[in-house]
Amino acid sequence: MGEFRPAEIQVLTCDVFGTTVDWHTGVTRQVAAILGEDVDAVRFAGEWRDRYLPSMARVREGGRPFVYLDTLHRETLDEVLELHGVDADEETRRRLVRVWHRLPAWEDSVRGLARLRERFVVAALSNGGFALMTHLVKAAGLPFDCVLSAELAGTYKPDPRVYQMATRLLDVDPGQVLMVAAHGWDLDGARAAGLRTAFIERPAEKGPGRAADRAENVESDLSVSSYVELADALRC
Amino acid sequence: MGEFRPAEIQVLTCDVFGTTVDWHTGVTRQVAAILGEDVDAVRFAGEWRDRYLPSMARVREGGRPFVYLDTLHRETLDEVLELHGVDADEETRRRLVRVWHRLPAWEDSVRGLARLRERFVVAALSNGGFALMTHLVKAAGLPFDCVLSAELAGTYKPDPRVYQMATRLLDVDPGQVLMVAAHGWDLDGARAAGLRTAFIERPAEKGPGRAADRAENVESDLSVSSYVELADALRC
Numbered sequence: 192m193g194e195f196r197p198a199e200i201q202v203l204t205c206d207v208f209g210t211t212v213d214w215h216t217g218v219t220r221q222v223a224a225i226l227g228e229d230v231d232a233v234r235f236a237g238e239w240r241d242r243y244l245p246s247m248a249r250v251r252e253g254g255r256p257f258v259y260l261d262t263l264h265r266e267t268l269d270e271v272l273e274l275h276g277v278d279a280d281e282e283t284r285r286r287l288v289r290v291w292h293r294l295p296a297w298e299d300s301v302r303g304l305a306r307l308r309e310r311f312v313v314a315a316l317s318n319g320g321f322a323l324m325t326h327l328v329k330a331a332g333l334p335f336d337c338v339l340s341a342e343l344a345g346t347y348k349p350d351p352r353v354y355q356m357a358t359r360l361l362d363v364d365p366g367q368v369l370m371v372a373a374h375g376w377d378l379d380g381a382r383a384a385g386l387r388t389a390f391i392e393r394p395a396e397k398g399p400g401r402a403a404d405r406a407e408n409v410e411s412d413l414s415v416s417s418y419v420e421l422a423d424a425l426r427c
Numbered sequence: 428m429g430e431f432r433p434a435e436i437q438v439l440t441c442d443v444f445g446t447t448v449d450w451h452t453g454v455t456r457q458v459a460a461i462l463g464e465d466v467d468a469v470r471f472a473g474e475w476r477d478r479y480l481p482s483m484a485r486v487r488e489g490g491r492p493f494v495y496l497d498t499l500h501r502e503t504l505d506e507v508l509e510l511h512g513v514d515a516d517e518e519t520r521r522r523l524v525r526v527w528h529r530l531p532a533w534e535d536s537v538r539g540l541a542r543l544r545e546r547f548v549v550a551a552l553s554n555g556g557f558a559l560m561t562h563l564v565k566a567a568g569l570p571f572d573c574v575l576s577a578e579l580a581g582t583y584k585p586d587p588r589v590y591q592m593a594t595r596l597l598d599v600d601p602g603q604v605l606m607v608a609a610h611g612w613d614l615d616g617a618r619a620a621g622l623r624t625a626f627i628e629r630p631a632e633k634g635p636g637r638a639a640d641r642a643e644n645v646e647s648d649l650s651v652s653s654y655v656e657l658a659d660a661l662r663c
Contacts, residue, residue: 312561322598325548325573337561338573342596360578362558 192366195387195412197425199367203307203389204316204339204357204381206348206372207324208294210391211304211315211418212331214240215398217294225286230275237401238274242267244376247318247347257345259320264288292323296331297393303418305334306427314339316357316370318347349380358386371421375409382410389413389421428602431623431648433661435603439543439625440552440575440593440617442584442608443560444530446627447540447551447654448567450476451634453530461522466511473637474510478503480612483554483583493581495556500524528559532567533629539654541570542663550575552593552606554583585616594622607657611645618646625649625657 208214215236223232246263249255265288272279279287307313314337317324321340328335341347344356358365365385372378373396378388390411396403406414415421444450451472459468482499485491501524508515515523543549550573553560557576564571577583580592594601601621608614609632614624626647632639642650651657 308565312565314561320598321573321596325550325597329544329548329572336565336574337557343579360557361561362556 192382192385192387200311200369200387200425201367202312202314202357202361202363203369203371204314204354204386205304205335206370206374206377207315207317207319207327208291209393209396209403210371210373211300211333212294212296212327213396214291214294215396218290219398221290221293222287225283225290226277226279229277233398235271235275237398239264239267239271240397242270251347251350257342259342260291260318260323261288261320264291291319292326293330294327296333297417299417299419301332301334303420303422306422307418307425308334308336310425310427311369312336312361314357314361316348316353317341318353349376349383351380351384354381354384354386358384369412371418373404375404378409378411387412389415389424391418391421392416428618428621436547436605436623436661437603438548438550438594438597438599439605439607440550440590440622441540441571442606442610442613443551443553443555443563444527445629445632445639446607446609447536447569448530448532448563449632450527450530451632454526455634457526457529458523461519461526462513462515465513469634471507471511473634475500475503475507476633478506487583487586493578495578496527496554496559497524497556500527527555528562529566530563532569533653535653535655537568537570539656539658542658543654543661544570544572546661546663547605548572548597550593550597552584552589553577554589585612585619587616587620590617590620590622594620605648607654609640611640614645614647623648625651625660627654627657628652 218236219232222235246267268287313335315335316339318341320342324338324340339357341353344353346352358368368386369389370381370386371389373391373393381388388411390409392406394403454472455468458471482503504523549571551571552575554577556578560574560576575593577589580589582588594604604622605625606617606622607625609627609629618624624647626645628642630639
């Protein structure tokens, strides 16, 4: 892959959980509100999210047919509830799965995306399902031009087919697309599919006591600490 | 299909060409700007659009594999150019195909959609390709929550699979979706897939001397003359 030339970029595809919205704060608060004193909500949120990548890996590697992220969240929720010794009823479990549909944006996301959107087509590209992502983007007021979901490729990031689906649907070459994410594994997948990469460092992404990906350990064409800084770097 | 209850609606899927944007004015002006005195741009735009439904029908009926709307526009453009005795070069033909990517909204569309969006998930659902539709929605400033395209179903409206794709991706039952269009054939297709229907009458849609669909000849659950009136009717 040649030198990175910002002038060649036409489309930004942006990861959402952790990169654009603060899932840890959002999930922790909602879990605490729903389950109350029964659980340590911070630990609960972390343990639930820990099961996220492994649950998708089985789908990606062909071990099971594509299932919607809500379904994976429900299965891993049942495990974490058991781990915490909580016997929640069906309605409570459904409410808990829905907490991932409503999460707060990081404070720079709306401002930065609004500037980036003046110059680029800016798309959400998440492992969250299309409906989930549409609800989340709407509730958080994120100014994306369109919503894309791994669901449209029938697999999950970092499978190259997800990034290829995005370039095909937006009718651009992979080298004209900048993948924006707070996770090295996502940028590695994007690079393998021929996309350019921008890392946004979000040290608080996983909450207290859990290490997030840091710039020094992630390979990327650009490395910034917010969407506003990304807009500066791309001269928007 | 039972009585129409607005309270059951959660999602609005909105047709775009003719319903949300004024393709006739947009195409006529851009054709005149590109081809100048060589053609009668009003007649040209009408004759180009006349070939739209027949060109998609062959794909829908299985006579040819799915091709992108830009490709169909290019084929029918070549026919219309020949009809008008114009020998345009390749670059001019490419520019002409792109006029469908940039069209003006009807004056009520942005205001009406912004109100509807406060209460419903509001999606574009067009036969235009995903990239075309993303460009068009962005350039016209249309406040949709997400973009959907028949491309995602690999066929064209009024094939029921297009409407089913929309309900599946947005995770709702067909009866919770209101299809909004200025064309009876689109609403007939939506109804056959179990959706509810709203007709927006756009008498000037096809320009002077060409009859557009009129309320008295279209079957629908709701019939209005603008997005603002639709917002009123749905108490937004």
